[in-house]
Each structure stands twice: as C-alpha cells, then as structure tokens.
Amino acid sequence: MKIYTKTGDKGQTSLIGGTRVPKFHLRIECYGTVDELNSYVGLIQCQDIDIHAKQVLKEIQDRLFTIGASLAADPEKSKMKIPDLNLTDITLLEEEMDKMNEILPELKHFVLPGGNTVVSYCHIARCICRRAERLTVHLATESFVDDKVTIYLNRLSDYLFVLARKLGFDDKTDESIWLPRL
Amino acid sequence: MKIYTKTGDKGQTSLIGGTRVPKFHLRIECYGTVDELNSYVGLIQCQDIDIHAKQVLKEIQDRLFTIGASLAADPEKSKMKIPDLNLTDITLLEEEMDKMNEILPELKHFVLPGGNTVVSYCHIARCICRRAERLTVHLATESFVDDKVTIYLNRLSDYLFVLARKLGFDDKTDESIWLPRL
Amino acid sequence: MKIYTKTGDKGQTSLIGGTRVPKFHLRIECYGTVDELNSYVGLIQCQDIDIHAKQVLKEIQDRLFTIGASLAADPEKSKMKIPDLNLTDITLLEEEMDKMNEILPELKHFVLPGGNTVVSYCHIARCICRRAERLTVHLATESFVDDKVTIYLNRLSDYLFVLARKLGFDDKTDESIWLPRL
Numbered sequence: 268m269k270i271y272t273k274t275g276d277k278g279q280t281s282l283i284g285g286t287r288v289p290k291f292h293l294r295i296e297c298y299g300t301v302d303e304l305n306s307y308v309g310l311i312q313c314q315d316i317d318i319h320a321k322q323v324l325k326e327i328q329d330r331l332f333t334i335g336a337s338l339a340a341d342p343e344k345s346k347m348k349i350p351d352l353n354l355t356d357i358t359l360l361e362e363e364m365d366k367m368n369e370i371l372p373e374l375k376h377f378v379l380p381g382g383n384t385v386v387s388y389c390h391i392a393r394c395i396c397r398r399a400e401r402l403t404v405h406l407a408t409e410s411f412v413d414d415k416v417t418i419y420l421n422r423l424s425d426y427l428f429v430l431a432r433k434l435g436f437d438d439k440t441d442e443s444i445w446l447p448r449l
Numbered sequence: 450m451k452i453y454t455k456t457g458d459k460g461q462t463s464l465i466g467g468t469r470v471p472k473f474h475l476r477i478e479c480y481g482t483v484d485e486l487n488s489y490v491g492l493i494q495c496q497d498i499d500i501h502a503k504q505v506l507k508e509i510q511d512r513l514f515t516i517g518a519s520l521a522a523d524p525e526k527s528k529m530k531i532p533d534l535n536l537t538d539i540t541l542l543e544e545e546m547d548k549m550n551e552i553l554p555e556l557k558h559f560v561l562p563g564g565n566t567v568v569s570y571c572h573i574a575r576c577i578c579r580r581a582e583r584l585t586v587h588l589a590t591e592s593f594v595d596d597k598v599t600i601y602l603n604r605l606s607d608y609l610f611v612l613a614r615k616l617g618f619d620d621k622t623d624e625s626i627w628l629p630r631l
Numbered sequence: 632m633k634i635y636t637k638t639g640d641k642g643q644t645s646l647i648g649g650t651r652v653p654k655f656h657l658r659i660e661c662y663g664t665v666d667e668l669n670s671y672v673g674l675i676q677c678q679d680i681d682i683h684a685k686q687v688l689k690e691i692q693d694r695l696f697t698i699g700a701s702l703a704a705d706p707e708k709s710k711m712k713i714p715d716l717n718l719t720d721i722t723l724l725e726e727e728m729d730k731m732n733e734i735l736p737e738l739k740h741f742v743l744p745g746g747n748t749v750v751s752y753c754h755i756a757r758c759i760c761r762r763a764e765r766l767t768v769h770l771a772t773e774s775f776v777d778d779k780v781t782i783y784l785n786r787l788s789d790y791l792f793v794l795a796r797k798l799g800f801d802d803k804t805d806e807s808i809w810l811p812r813l
C-alpha cells in the first residue's frame with residue numbers, strides 16, 4: 268500500500284472517530300508536536316549512551332504514541348479502544364530522576380545547555396517537550412484532555428533535564444552554570 | 450555589503466512587492482518555517498547517505514526556495530517574475546517513494562522514530578515539514594496560496610518518512626514498531 | 632532538592648514578580664523559544680570549531696539567559712534586580728560579523744543551507760532564532776519588551792548566518808547558491 272493517500276490534500280484530516288478538522292486545529296498541532304518530540308527522543312535513544320537510559324527512552328517513545336492516540340481521539344465521539352496512559356508511567360519518570368539525582372552535584376543555578384552532542388540533544392528535546400506541554404495545556408482549556416497527558420509532558424521535560432546532566436556527568440563533561448552579570 | 454541591514458529592527462519587514470507587514474504575520478511564519486525545514490533537509494543531505502538521495506535532497510532544497518519565494522510574494526501586488534512550482538515537482542516525490550517502497554517491507558503499524566542518527570534527522574525533518582504544512586494550510590484560508598505549495602509539503606513529509614525507512618534499511622538498522630498496549 | 636516541583640501541573644506558572652499566568656501565554660512562548668535557541672547554540676558551541684567562535688557562542692548563551700530573565704519578569708510588578716542587556720552586546724555581534732565577512736566571498740544569492748553538519752546546525756539555529764524574534768516582536772505589540780531584546784535576536788540570526796558561511800569556509804566546504812529556475 269502507498270504511504271501517500273492524498274486524502275489530506277485539501278487541508279483537512281480525520282480524528283480517530285472520523286470527525287474532519289482543518290490541519291491547523293489546535294488538537295493536530297498538539298499531536299504533531301508530540302511527534303516532533305518523539306523524533307528527538309529517538310535521536311537521543313540511538314546515541315552511544317548507557318543501556319538503561321536507552322531502555323527508558325524506548326518506553327518513553329511508546330508512551331508518546333499512547334499520548335498521540337489520546338490526543339488524536341475525538342473526545343465527543345470516539346468509542347474506539349485506545350491504549351491508556353497510567354499514573355505509573357509518570358512515577359516511572361520520577362523514580363528515574365531520583366536515581367540519577369543521587370550521583371549528581373546539587374544545582375543552585377541554571378546550566379548553560381551543552382557540553383557535548385548528546386547532552387545538547389537532550390536540552391533541545393527538553394525544550395520541544397515544553398512546547399508540546401504549552402500547546403496541550405492550551406487545548407485543555409478548550410476541549411477534553413486527559414490530565415495525565417499534561418502531567419506526563421511536564422515530568423518528561425524535567426526527566427530530559429536530569430538526563431542531560433547525567434549523560435554529561437558520565438562523559439566527564441564540565442557543567443557551566445549561569446551566573447547573572449548584575 | 451553588510452548582511453545586517455537593520456531595516457527590520459522595528460519589527461516589520463517587506464514582502465516581495467514592497468508591502469510592509471509585521472514579522473509575526475502568518476505569511477512570514479510560513480516561509481520562516483519552510484526555511485527551518487530547508488535547514489534540516491540540508492543536514493540530512495550532507496550526511497553519508499546514498500548519492501541518489503543526496504541529489505534528490507538538493508532538488509528539494511531548490512524547490513523549498515521556490516516555495517519560499519511564492520509564499521513571500523504579496524498576492525495582491527507582486528508582478529515580479531518568481532520561479533514556478535510545477536506538478537512534476539510533486540510527481541517526482543511520488544516516484545521516488547514508489548521506488549524506495551519496492552525494497553521495503555510492508556508496514557501495518559507505526560514505527561518508533563529513530564534507529565540511527567540520519568534516520569532520526571529524517572523523522573525530525575518530517576515533523577517540521579508537517580508543521581510548515583499546517584501553517585500554510587492555515588494561511589490558505591485567509592489569503593492566496595498556490596495549491597501546489599501545500600500539496601508539495603504534504604507529499605514531502607511522506608517522502609521523508611519513506612526516506613527514513615530506506616536509510617535505516619540500507620544501514621541494516623532494526624525497525625521498531627509500535628504495538629499499542631491495550 | 633528535587634527538580635520536579637509539581638507546581639506547574641495545573642497548567643499555570645509564575646513570572647518573576649509572582650504573577651500567575653497560563654503556560655501558553657505569549658510571554659512564556661517567547662522565553663521557551665529562547666531556551667530552545669539556547670540549546671541549539673549549545674550544540675554548535677560544543678562541536679569541533681575554532682576556539683574564538685566557541686568563546687563568542689558561550690557569551691551568546693549567557694546573554695540568552697539575560698534575555699530569558701528579561702522576558703520572564705512581569706513588567707507591571709517586578710522590582711527584582713535582573714541583569715541588563717547592553718548595546719555593546721549587540722555591537723559585539725556586528726563586529727564579529729564584520730571580521731568574518733572580510734575573508735568570505737561576497738554573496739549575491741541565497742545559499743542552500745548545509746554543506747557539513749555544523750554548518751547545518753548553524754542554519755537550524757538561525758531559523759529558531761528568527762522564530763524567537765517573531766514571537767518577541769509579537770509580544771512587544773501587547774506588553775513591554777526591551778527593544779534591545781528584539782534587536783539582539785535580529786542581529787543574532789544574521790550572526791548565525793555569517794558563522795555558518797565562515798565554518799563552511801574553514802572546512803573548505805563548497806557553498807551552493809540558489810539560482811531561481813525562471
């Protein structure tokens with residue numbers, strides 16, 4: 268089967284449930300940005316990093332598809348079975364952060380994003396995650412969004428921040444802090 | 450001549466044709482995002498990939514400038530000769546997909562974006578292309594946009610998806626599919 | 632202390648000064664995008680490029696935090712001392728461009744973004760910088776924004792363009808120009 272169906276050439280698309288909406292609908296913007304985030308998570312996942320982080324990032328990619336399906340379902344109509352996001356998906360991120368934080372020096376300042384390539388990728392992914400969060404929080408003021416989706420995205424940007432620090436630490440990369448010029 | 454002309458320091462800029470618009474005008478947002486996409490296509494183009502894909506990506510970069518000029522032209526005023534986007538530019542993308550698809554295993558599920566670095570870049574570019582498409586479809590509801598521009602962007606994101614799979618295949622990278630946890 | 636404070640789980644956040652705003656407020660969108668830009672600048676900064684550019688990019692990262700603080704401060708309320716962006720921060724970018732331009736061939740056409748990986752990163756950063764500029768110019772029509780912030784972002788995208796050309800030149804990468812197909 269061909270990937271290009273041409274069904275979107277008139278600028279509309281279908282939610283799960285069948286409702287047609289314009290492609291610039293906030294709901295599409297949300298799952299489109301989650302897709303962008305997922306691509307960045309994939310970029311980090313395939314770098315030469317510790318195997319545990321690799322596994323967690325795969326989990327996260329799976330969960331971003333769950334979130335994508337949840338955002339793509341028309342809240343008014345969809346009776347289709349879509350996979351659920353669980354509270355344990357959120358606590359997993361928290362536990363991973365707690366573990367990584369044990370070995371990291373305490374932070375009292377912002378860090379300049381960067382140090383090495385994969386650390387930089389984490390910071391970029393963190394920012395795209397926050398962009399996805401902003402859009403999803405916006406959508407939630409107009410339409411139904413599962414609370415767990417916005418909370419997951421919130422925690423994921425914190426996870427990506429801690430992961431950036433941890434991968435820099437593993438690589439013995441210096442952390443530069445921002446000291447405001449006052 | 451200096452690159453920095455300071456003419457945009459007050460927050461306005463000129464369309465082709467001379468009309469002044471604020472920089473956050475949807476039309477500027479559109480060609481600014483096509484520029485971002487073009488930069489990502491350039492990143493893929495200069496990686497170590499097969500020579501044929503490299504040539505096609507150069508063509509695509511050229512065509513994104515054609516699209517940029519088309520979007521930057523004031524539809525009310527511009528009499529300037531700008532280059533045309535052709536239907537054959539779209540069919541080229543389709544033919545390229547058809548050729549790549551011949552060697553690829555059939556897909557019945559989403560794939561987790563990633564696998565190796567250049568495959569990940571393709572997925573990121575695919576998502577930025579879709580962001581550009583959303584904006585351009587939006588602009589088309591308010592102002593004139595050549596249909597071929599939105600269709601080209603639609604097909605280009607599909608092309609980038611198939612290219613991602615093809616470059617992963619060349620590199621013998623495993624494809625992970627998403628199996629919803631139901 | 633834990634990084635994840637959960638204070639943002641309801642979709643609101645605090646400006647400097649304490650005012651609560653929704654996370655999709657244009658002001659948050661602005662500093663969120665400056666953060667994304669900063670992450671890209673960090674990616675360029677840690678590549679194998681000339682040491683002088685590395686130092687300038689560190690400076691720029693510092694200045695993007697200054698801009699972040701300026702954008703995050705509630706203009707109605709904040710009496711907190713935040714660091715100042717200076718006119719000399721802007722002229723530094725201009726002087727750096729002038730120096731790099733001395734060795735570069737004159738341009739009469741657009742260049743296809745790309746050539747090598749770090750040049751491509753510069754082009755992507757340039758485009759994100761322009762996205763940040765568009766948002767900030769928008770915010771300035773609704774609320775107070777220091778003029779130096781928008782001018783700095785404007786000049787920074789030009790700096791990133793010239794840096795892209797300069798790093799390509801150092802690496803003896805061919806520059807492809809866009810010749811419109813008329």
Ligand code: B12
Nearest residue numbers: 270272302332335336339556557558559560606607610629
């Ligand atoms: C939401 C959605 C997306 C979202 C989010 C998905 C998510 N869960 O996060 C995003 C934006 C990521 C997306 C991306 C793409 N999508 Co999409 N998507 C949909 C949509 C609207 C719902 C899918 C869904 O999540 N269903 C919920 C799950 C739980 O149930 P399900 O329907 O059984 O889902 C399965 C199938 O839809 C699917 N599937 C079956 N056959 C095929 C074939 C292909 C090629 C793909 C990619 C998937 C696929 O795999 C799912 C999981 O097992 C459908 C259209 C529709 N209304 O159903 C299109 C649809 C599946 N997508 C499609 C395409 C082409 C793509 C992209 C290639 C587009 C692009 N150029 O980027 C990418 C592929 C991304 C990837 N990594 O594989 C096509 C597939 C056409 C085909 N049969 O070949 C569809 C049918 C839309 C269409 N008519 O054109 N998509």
Ligand code: B12
Nearest residue numbers: 452454484514517518521738739740741742788789792811
């Ligand atoms: C639309 C536009 C863009 C768009 C889209 C372009 C496209 N076609 O896709 C985007 C967003 C990509 C863009 C980016 C940039 N642009 Co521009 N752009 C324009 C604009 C408004 C129209 C250009 C156009 O497409 N014309 C249609 C073509 C068919 O006709 P043309 O006008 O004969 O086009 C030729 C010249 O404009 C041009 N050209 C001539 N001299 C120079 C010098 C430089 C340095 C460049 C980059 C181009 C250039 O090359 C074109 C093709 O041959 C002009 C201003 C204007 N109103 O004309 C600025 C303009 C050409 N851009 C300019 C600049 C500085 C840039 C950037 C460096 C900004 C930045 N910091 O990112 C980048 C460079 C990108 C690159 N890869 O080279 C300046 C050039 C100043 C100078 N003479 O040195 C101009 C004149 C605007 C200005 N007054 O500041 N731009």
Ligand code: B12
Nearest residue numbers: 374375376377378424425428447634636666696699700703
């Ligand atoms: C604006 C802002 C941002 C902006 C812009 C900052 C800028 N200047 O460009 C951006 C978007 C970049 C940002 C990002 C993050 N931020 Co922030 N940010 C703020 C905010 C609202 C103001 C900070 C500021 O610039 N103040 C002006 C400066 C001049 O004065 P200052 O307040 O003395 O600033 C110092 C401290 O705030 C700070 N600091 C003190 N302790 C800690 C601990 C941590 C972990 C961090 C990152 C910073 C930090 O360092 C600053 C400079 O010395 C504060 C909350 C608030 N209302 O104060 C949160 C805050 C500092 N951020 C926070 C967090 C968690 C983050 C992120 C990790 C979020 C994420 N997941 O991406 C990242 C880290 C980025 C990095 N590179 O280090 C938390 C820190 C929690 C903690 N104590 O552990 C705060 C307190 C918000 C909260 N309640 O959750 N942030």
Ligand SMILES: C[C@H]1O[C@@H](n2cnc3c(N)ncnc32)[C@H](O)[C@@H]1O
Nearest residue numbers: 397398400401639644645654659663
């Ligand atoms: C660290 C700071 O970032 C801001 N903040 C919280 N959530 C987001 C988001 N999704 N995008 C951008 N900024 C955000 C808040 O102001 C917080 O205090």
Ligand SMILES: C[C@H]1O[C@@H](n2cnc3c(N)ncnc32)[C@H](O)[C@@H]1O
Nearest residue numbers: 275280281290295299579580582583
């Ligand atoms: C694969 C699915 O992606 C959605 N879709 C179609 N076009 C875009 C776009 N430009 N951006 C984001 N999502 C899009 C549709 O819902 C389609 O079915």
Ligand SMILES: C[C@H]1O[C@@H](n2cnc3c(N)ncnc32)[C@H](O)[C@@H]1O
Nearest residue numbers: 457462463472477481761762764765
């Ligand atoms: C080079 C051209 O880019 C446009 N331009 C100026 N500032 C921005 C921005 N922040 N984002 C996108 N496009 C911009 C103007 O049309 C200018 O002439």
Ligand SMILES: [Mg+2]
Nearest residue numbers: 271272273275
């Ligand atoms: Mg399609």
Ligand SMILES: [Mg+2]
Nearest residue numbers: 453454455457
């Ligand atoms: Mg300018």
Ligand SMILES: [Mg+2]
Nearest residue numbers: 635636637639
């Ligand atoms: Mg938080």
